Amino acid sequence: MTGNVLDVAHLAKRYGSLTAVRDLTFTVEPGEVLGFLGPNGAGKTSTLRMILGILKPDAGTIRLFGQPWSMQMQPRIGYLPEERGLYRGMKAADAVAYFARLKGLDSERARRGTDAMLERLGLASIAGQRIESLSKGLAQKVQLAAAIAHAPDLLILDEPFSGLDPLNQQIIEAIIADEARAGRSIIFSTHTMQHAERLCRRVVILRRGAKVFDGTVDAARRLLPRRVRVEAAENLSFLAELAGVISLAAPLPGSQVWEAVLANGAEPLHLLAACIARGTKPIRFDAAEPTLHEAFMAVAGVRDATAAA
């Protein structure tokens, strides 16, 4: 028995000849926000559906809150599906209360939880409106309210930012951050790495149904060598001879930007110091860390292309 909220071990799912998920193992710790990343068709939604009990795994085990998966666990999970999943003709407050009651709350608690949740998400004014009359952003917020109104211990969000404008993405991100601060364990899948970068400490990256990375966001960034870009009118070819510089790319025609690739642990400021020591005057010095997006592309995209080649 572990203290994890979720333990997935050697999970597999096939649809006919297509293997959607293969030998997938990962965990979610209490209070952790886990980014579940991967390109389309990587097996994210299938995995989340198996955790929810919507799909039955072909192999592997799922343990929730330290116990084998069972229907009794459902009330402790909140779920936001990839596409809007509310009755179009229902009023917003009724929809939230209905799913809260299905999750086991009595009528009074469901109503109170709904009112509080709608108030907290700024939806009190549209409580009496039908779902079909709401904008996509508002409907998504109502959907999120339906997922968390019963105060679940584990929140599963499948592409919560899909199809939303930047403003609504920011609002939903703030709500998820609030839930995380409240101590809820959260798994969310997304294509937008900036959200994962801001919300998650740890990410799991899938490719073709298999896990290709499981670790912290920092560790994902460290998968890529650090790049330093120096813009100067002078010749900076001497940078290639410095310790810790793996390679140096000369500027392209019409450009004055040199790009150096550093070994793990190499200090970028050494390059700046060397430039000054040589009497050159850099116009711009950029030693930004690799982004999660770049790491994701490398893990889920470039490596895939390399493997295919």
Next chain:
Amino acid sequence: MNAIFLIARREFLQYVRTRGFILTLLLVPGWVVIGGALKHLFAHTDPVRYFAVVDETGQYMPDIDRALADDRQQASLGMLADWARNNVDLTAVAKAHPDVVDILVAHGSDPAAGRSFAAHGGTAALLPILQSLARAHATPFVPPDPHLVRVDVPGAAVDAVRRHDFAAIKALLETPVSTSTGPVSLFALAVIPGRFSSDSPRIDYWSRSQVEPTVQDFLRRALEDGLRARVASAAGLDAGTARKFLDMAVVLDRYSPANAASGGSVTQADQIRILFPCGVALLTLLAILSIASMLLMAVMEEKSSRVIEMLLASTSPQRLLVGKLVGATAAAFVLMVGWIATSNGAASLRAVASLIAWFLSASKWFPALRNARMPSADMPHSHTMCCAMSVARSMSFDAPLVM
């Protein structure tokens, strides 16, 4: 259990709040009301069918006219009986004039009832008796209009018809024919050939409409009666016996050994006991079919909108299925009970609808509407109507009407 109840309640409310459910609920009582009103309306608005007969034998015109008179008496008796049933205290009539009630009750099953009705003086004699015992607020009795009227073929056209002159027959059916009451449009023309007999029971029948059977059915029946009367007469039967032979009908009084209290008679309650389960079974089937389509649409919506994922993430598939079935069954039950309850109310509304229909049929607008449906003696011949009804030689030419 709680999830099943929640799902069932939502399903039930979803069904009963739809426009489709309300419309389906109103279907049966609506049919009762509209059906009653239409029946009353059409009883007074059937277009008059004028037809002519050229009888080359010179023998069968009295048979046709007698059959027309019988039909009119039968129709008058039917309308009078219906009116009396709704507007007259028949118990009082039965005490004061038992013979009148016998005539009114017999109209549905006894072919000779029309003649008996006529023998007792017809509407002119019976209506005052019934009106004297009518209930308060009784609707006025409106006698039926004649639906079939025979007119004579203009003398000049008779020879042309006998020669099967297509142009002359076409002109007869397409242009108004002069009668003593004014010009009328012929609907049909029949030619009884000289050789017409029980050995050669064929006539030629021309009509502007081959799908409207009123006139051809009437002629077939009238001439069959005429032929049978002649065969009976040839066999030595007098006219009265022959008529009795033709009008013969068996009335079956039903008894059951289970009905000791009523001496075995099968009462109306017994018939209801037999028909009620059949009716309930039919309504159940209708309710299931109606709700099944709604259930299918609801499941399709849940599947397409991913609500099904939310549901399956909240409860088991078994509970979801049971909840849906319970909700749908409850809605079907309400539909069925609603049909039965509202049909009873509709039966009362039917009387109101009949009154409205009577008002429409008696008002000054309806004759205009009726005239628009069919060219008649009251209006000039309508070219549009005539074109719409193609003149065609009857099937009887290629496949002669077997009489």
